[in-house]
Amino acid sequence: MSEIIRFKKGLNIKLKGAAEKILIPGTPAGRYAVKPIDFPGLVPKLLVKPGDEVKAGSSLFFDKNAAEIKFASPVSGKVVDVVRGERRRILEVIIEEQGREYVNFGAAKPDSLSAEEIKARLLDSGLWPVIRQRPYHIVAIPGQEPKSIFISGFDTSPLAPDYDFVMHNSDMKEFQLGIDVLGRLTNGKVNLVLDATNISGSVMRGVNGVVTHYVKGPHPAGNVGVQIHHIDPVNKGEVVWYVNLQDVSAIGRLFSEGVYRHDRIIALAGSEVLKPSYHRIRSGASISSTITGNIRPGDVRYISGNVLTGTTVTDKGFLGFYDNMITVIPEGKYHEFFGWISPGFSKFSFTRAFGSSILPRKEYVLDTNMHGGERAFVLTGMYEKVLPMDIYPMQLLKSILVNDIDMMENLGIYEVAEEDFALCEYICPSKIEIQALIRKGLDLMIREMN
Amino acid sequence: MKFLRKQLDRIKPHFHKGGRFSAFQSVFEGFETFMFVPDTVTSKGSHVRDPIDLKRSMFMVIIALMPALIFGCYNIGLQHFRAYGPVLSGLDGSLPGLFWFGLLRVLPLIVVSYGVGLGIEFFTAQKRGHEINEGFLVSGMLIPLIVPVDIPLWMLAIATAFAVIIGKEVFGGTGMNILNPALTARAFLFFSYPAWMSGDKVWIKGMMTNPDVIDGFSGATPLALAAANETGSMPSAMEMFIGTIPGSVGETSTVAILIGALILLATGIGSWKIMLSVTLGGLGMGLLMNLVAVNPYMEMPAYYHLISGGFAFGTVFMATDPVTATQTERGKWIYGFLIGVLAVLIRVLNPAYPEGMMLAILLMNVFAPLIDHYIVQANIRRRLKRASVQKAY
Numbered sequence: 081m082s083e084i085i086r087f088k089k090g091l092n093i094k095l096k097g098a099a100e101k102i103l104i105p106g107t108p109a110g111r112y113a114v115k116p117i118d119f120p121g122l123v124p125k126l127l128v129k130p131g132d133e134v135k136a137g138s139s140l141f142f143d144k145n146a147a148e149i150k151f152a153s154p155v156s157g158k159v160v161d162v163v164r165g166e167r168r169r170i171l172e173v174i175i176e177e178q179g180r181e182y183v184n185f186g187a188a189k190p191d192s193l194s195a196e197e198i199k200a201r202l203l204d205s206g207l208w209p210v211i212r213q214r215p216y217h218i219v220a221i222p223g224q225e226p227k228s229i230f231i232s233g234f235d236t237s238p239l240a241p242d243y244d245f246v247m248h249n250s251d252m253k254e255f256q257l258g259i260d261v262l263g264r265l266t267n268g269k270v271n272l273v274l275d276a277t278n279i280s281g282s283v284m285r286g287v288n289g290v291v292t293h294y295v296k297g298p299h300p301a302g303n304v305g306v307q308i309h310h311i312d313p314v315n316k317g318e319v320v321w322y323v324n325l326q327d328v329s330a331i332g333r334l335f336s337e338g339v340y341r342h343d344r345i346i347a348l349a350g351s352e353v354l355k356p357s358y359h360r361i362r363s364g365a366s367i368s369s370t371i372t373g374n375i376r377p378g379d380v381r382y383i384s385g386n387v388l389t390g391t392t393v394t395d396k397g398f399l400g401f402y403d404n405m406i407t408v409i410p411e412g413k414y415h416e417f418f419g420w421i422s423p424g425f426s427k428f429s430f431t432r433a434f435g436s437s438i439l440p441r442k443e444y445v446l447d448t449n450m451h452g453g454e455r456a457f458v459l460t461g462m463y464e465k466v467l468p469m470d471i472y473p474m475q476l477l478k479s480i481l482v483n484d485i486d487m488m489e490n491l492g493i494y495e496v497a498e499e500d501f502a503l504c505e506y507i508c509p510s511k512i513e514i515q516a517l518i519r520k521g522l523d524l525m526i527r528e529m530n
Numbered sequence: 531m532k533f534l535r536k537q538l539d540r541i542k543p544h545f546h547k548g549g550r551f552s553a554f555q556s557v558f559e560g561f562e563t564f565m566f567v568p569d570t571v572t573s574k575g576s577h578v579r580d581p582i583d584l585k586r587s588m589f590m591v592i593i594a595l596m597p598a599l600i601f602g603c604y605n606i607g608l609q610h611f612r613a614y615g616p617v618l619s620g621l622d623g624s625l626p627g628l629f630w631f632g633l634l635r636v637l638p639l640i641v642v643s644y645g646v647g648l649g650i651e652f653f654t655a656q657k658r659g660h661e662i663n664e665g666f667l668v669s670g671m672l673i674p675l676i677v678p679v680d681i682p683l684w685m686l687a688i689a690t691a692f693a694v695i696i697g698k699e700v701f702g703g704t705g706m707n708i709l710n711p712a713l714t715a716r717a718f719l720f721f722s723y724p725a726w727m728s729g730d731k732v733w734i735k736g737m738m739t740n741p742d743v744i745d746g747f748s749g750a751t752p753l754a755l756a757a758a759n760e761t762g763s764m765p766s767a768m769e770m771f772i773g774t775i776p777g778s779v780g781e782t783s784t785v786a787i788l789i790g791a792l793i794l795l796a797t798g799i800g801s802w803k804i805m806l807s808v809t810l811g812g813l814g815m816g817l818l819m820n821l822v823a824v825n826p827y828m829e830m831p832a833y834y835h836l837i838s839g840g841f842a843f844g845t846v847f848m849a850t851d852p853v854t855a856t857q858t859e860r861g862k863w864i865y866g867f868l869i870g871v872l873a874v875l876i877r878v879l880n881p882a883y884p885e886g887m888m889l890a891i892l893l894m895n896v897f898a899p900l901i902d903h904y905i906v907q908a909n910i911r912r913r914l915k916r917a918s919v920q921k922a923y
Binding site for chain 1: 563566569862917
């Protein structure tokens with residue numbers, strides 16, 4: 081067994097409403113959508129128009145900058161709408177489900193195919209985008225070869241699904257096949273990173289063809305970027321790929337059954353969910369059938385993903401391509417009278433400036449209030465405490481603010497993604513939009529490097 | 531409070547762009563957010579945010595300053611009483627009486643400091659179209675605590691204005707300044723009006739105008755005595771620790787400052803690394819002085835440095851200013867240690883100034899970016915080295 085990598089830095093936000101370990105079989109969602117905004121840097125070029133019939137696996141659009149990367153319909157049915165936002169940017173391609181038809185890409189053993197054939201199959205089926213890369217945290221560029229591939233076997237973000245429970249209810253044969261496929265795509269290692277607090281209980285212990293690492297620590301220990309930084313860091317000119325745990329199974333499915341069936345088990349969680357639980361659901365599914373009748377009345381926010389990095393959706397919105405949970409928390413649109421001097425026994429804070437640090441609770445209800453206005457950087461030494469990387473967060477952020485490409489490169493922009501800085505954003509007393517800033521830096525690097 | 535909220539909502543539109551009072555938008559928002567935490571919700575990025583904001587952080591520092599302020603008020607009464615006796619001072623020596631006497635002398639300083647400083651802050655915030663930054667809430671309280679009680683108010687007003695405009699706003703406001711604004715104000719006073727900032731008389735209320743004190747009373751600070759190599763007539767260590775000695779308003783009581791330090795450390799607002807390293811630096815340098823001592827000042831026990839003058843106050847409230855300190859954690863050790871070393875060095879070896887804390891901190895404020903630069907360069911080199919080591923495989 082390899083040694084355990086321990087992180088001290090980080091923070092577990094103690095949110096109320098963790099999902100109980102009950103798996104609810106998926107109810108038909110009816111509507112599905114693929115959202116180009118789930119893929120940073122993507123310029124979508126549509127292949128369908130409203131009214132077109134599609135099958136699960138039919139391409140809906142491709143990336144203008146890399147035409148081989150296609151994005152597929154998760155279900156068979158009819159394209160009913162293309163929702164556009166500002167400057168006609170495509171936000172959602174909506175499909176209404178009819179029947180259960182799949183495009184057949186043919187089952188195949190990964191050993192019998194060349195790496196190029198495997199890539200072609202993943203690209204054609206629209207499953208390729210499950211593979212992402214550092215640098216830049218974007219869909220992997222197919223022409224490059226990664227020095228290694230990473231799969232994080234646990235998620236430490238607030239209320240995140242327990243992957244052991246998820247995998248316990250998944251087909252491990254598909255997962256193993258997915259690993260085999262990924263193994264053909266790199267000459268380096270396929271790294272599976274598991275939670276060191278549950279070594280014996282993990283069903284992923286018996287997986288072959290991977291190097292298993294054990295990591296222990298508070299969030300963001302489960303973030304693949306943090307794991308890569310410590311196990312096989314990305315230097316300039318290098319590429320590391322990574323795949324979400326359940327998407328490995330989807331890759332396996334593509335090769336065992338020959339179909340694009342992008343299913344997963346997600347957690348429905350948050351303080352405003354009456355019965356938080358696990359649901360089997362397909363990527364892009366409308367969340368309405370999952371949440372109906374299970375939400376506390378009131379002004380709530382639906383988030384596809386976790387509270388730190390997720391996307392706001394409506395109650396009829398769609399599950400994001402990479403998201404493994406739906407979180408529902410109260411909105412925070414209220415004025416708090418002298419809130420900044422209140423003792424704050426019910427307020428969860430990283431600092432010890434609130435009563436809650438004297439009398440901590442087990443879990444807290446957090447809403448979406450900003451708790452203050454935006455200011456310049458003032459306090460120092462805080463971001464470092466929640467970023468378990470050898471990176472100077474404030475210096476990196478400042479280099480992005482002034483568009484200093486060299487400095488960004490020197491300070492480690494290739495290794496980071498917005499999600500790694502989500503906790504910095506959470507604790508920031510100056511209320512700076514740090515994740516957006518990191519993305520701005522990454523986008524700038526992509527433009528400069530190409 | 532609902533009523534208040536309603537009234538605010540009613541008049542709010544007048545302050546927005548195009549409204550009748552749009553010229554006062556920042557001021558209005560300043561007061562509104564002072565009373566009510568804004569109702570803005572997260573729109574991108576993290577959906578939940580820590581309840582901490584700058585107001586709360588600054589407020590914690592203000593609370594931490596309260597023991598020093600309260601003791602300072604008492605001590606001003608006490609020193610006045612000691613200087614003039616019951617008849618001339620009109621005090622009976624009771625604790626509330628002494629405190630009240632001091633409070634009435636300190637309040638004008640606070641009012642002037644906040645009035646001038648916040649006035650300028652409001653003006654610049656409005657000009658820039660920013661929200662008002664909370665930074666001055668702390669500076670405005672620090673300034674009265676680090677000046678002699680007898681300082682004329684107009685001098686204080688000029689110094690505050692200088693500190694806020696030249697020390698802070700020209701650099702871009704709170705968060706951008708190089709020098710600690712409160713110390714900038716003090717340095718301005720120190721070099722512009724030295725007669726009112728040093729000597730044996732300025733520390734006692736009324737002594738500048740009426741030097742007829744009780745026979746044998748000296749208003750000299752312990753450090754002034756030490757600088758004159760009269761270490762024998764210094765107050766006892768206990769007196770210096772408690773703080774019943776002449777000095778700037780809030781700096782005399784080490785024990786009151788330590789209570790403040792505990793508050794800062796417990797809430798995590800102040801950096802323990804800086805506090806510890808300044809103390810170690812001062813103590814280390816003091817011991818070194820003892821080793822090579824050639825005069826009574828150098829022979830003075832090293833720990834005397836920690837409890838005399840502005841050392842404790844500077845360590846806890848000035849050196850830890852996050853904006854002007856080093857921004858890297860490793861840098862904080864170096865920065866703090868050098869402050870301690872320099873403070874004692876200036877005290878003991880510089881014949882012109884009995885106190886060195888202010889200059890030591892200001893000097894290290896200037897060097898903080900340089901220290902950070904080297905720490906960050908080391909990080910960059912580590913990253914480059916890592917890349918080349920891997921390539922070598």
